[in-house]
Amino acid sequence: MTETVSTPKHRELSDGLYWTQECLPLGTLTELGQFDLEEWVEADEDVHGCQNAYLLSDERNLLFDTLTQPNGDDVVELIDDLLEGESLDYLVISHPEANHAGNTFTILDAYPDATLLVPGEAAGYGSGHGAEHELYHIASDTPADVDQVPNEIRYVEPGETIDLGTHTVEFEAPLFPDHSFTLWMSERTTNTLFTVDWMGFLHQSSNCVTLASDLDRDVAVEQVFRFHALAFPWMRFADLDAIERAVDDVRDRLDPDVIAPAHGMVMTDGLDTYLDRFLEAVEALSREGEPSNMESKLEYILRPPEVDR
Numbered sequence: 001m002t003e004t005v006s007t008p009k010h011r012e013l014s015d016g017l018y019w020t021q022e023c024l025p026l027g028t029l030t031e032l033g034q035f036d037l038e039e040w041v042e043a044d045e046d047v048h049g050c051q052n053a054y055l056l057s058d059e060r061n062l063l064f065d066t067l068t069q070p071n072g073d074d075v076v077e078l079i080d081d082l083l084e085g086e087s088l089d090y091l092v093i094s095h096p097e098a099n100h101a102g103n104t105f106t107i108l109d110a111y112p113d114a115t116l117l118v119p120g121e122a123a124g125y126g127s128g129h130g131a132e133h134e135l136y137h138i139a140s141d142t143p144a145d146v147d148q149v150p151n152e153i154r155y156v157e158p159g160e161t162i163d164l165g166t167h168t169v170e171f172e173a174p175l176f177p178d179h180s181f182t183l184w185m186s187e188r189t190t191n192t193l194f195t196v197d198w199m200g201f202l203h204q205s206s207n208c209v210t211l212a213s214d215l216d217r218d219v220a221v222e223q224v225f226r227f228h229a230l231a232f233p234w235m236r237f238a239d240l241d242a243i244e245r246a247v248d249d250v251r252d253r254l255d256p257d258v259i260a261p262a263h264g265m266v267m268t269d270g271l272d273t274y275l276d277r278f279l280e281a282v283e284a285l286s287r288e289g290e291p292s293n294m295e296s297k298l299e300y301i302l303r304p305p306e307v308d309r
């Protein structure tokens with residue numbers, strides 16, 4: 001099993017909206033003994049996990065998330081290429097996790113005029129998980145103290161908007177947060193909803209930066225289930241009615257034309273089908289959380305330690 005993250009690939013989704021993706025090969029199906037993915041991947045085919053970051057190139061330029069630290073220099077090089085010599089104006093971090101925020105200060109260092117926008121209150125808790133969070137500082141050559149950074153740093157809240165020229169982004173309270181301080185974003189002209197960890201799934205190694213509707217095989221419930229079981233541990237205990245209401249809220253209020261997740265493929269067509277698959281996946285996940293199914297896990301967690309006395 002290999003564990004080296006690929007260099008970032010990219011694709012222009014619409015005029016000035018770029019999808020960048022780095023992949024983590026997770027091995028083949030036969031190596032992934034615990035997975036049951038025959039529906040969507042051949043036994044000898046590599047499976048990829050991924051991280052996505054999104055760049056909006058306009059009168060003002062904005063990057064949403066950073067990819068991971070092994071790709072720091074490549075990320076800066078790619079942004080430079082895509083912006084064709086223009087500077088980055090805004091770096092937005094969805095939440096301070098290493099695979100979303102790991103290159104924060106590498107990117108700020110390359111663009112000293114860029115403003116860092118970080119979630120403050122986000123899904124409900126107070127400020128304090130923002131620019132000072134240690135995960136923004138994991139690169140060894142970045143300053144430990146944000147006061148030493150020339151960049152402006154600002155907290156942003158749901159409802160705030162930024163006018164980039166043709167595009168306008170708005171920050172959204174996440175309906176499915178993987179952390180209390182996760183912030184979603186939407187873009188008005190393309191009607192894209194950036195859902196961070198929600199609606200992620202693994203993909204086939206031949207299908208990197210491929211739209212969900214263009215994948216070699218359709219996205220299976222199993223793919224959606226596996227990802228959410230991992231990224232949203234709370235979901236197996238969630239109230240299914242509340243989950244359905246939140247999905248209805250996505251359909252009716254946010255009503256996106258494009259869903260752009262951080263760990264899956266961009267969905268541009270038949271969004272209702274993917275949302276239905278998510279509901280099927282979360283129903284299966286909630287069965288896993290039933291007390292009878294939790295007994296063996298609790299026995300394992302609560303077992304006495306095997307130590308020599």
Ligand SMILES: [Zn+2]
Binds near residue numbers: 097099197262263
């Ligand atoms: Zn994530």
Ligand SMILES: [Zn+2]
Binds near residue numbers: 022023203205207
């Ligand atoms: Zn890939």
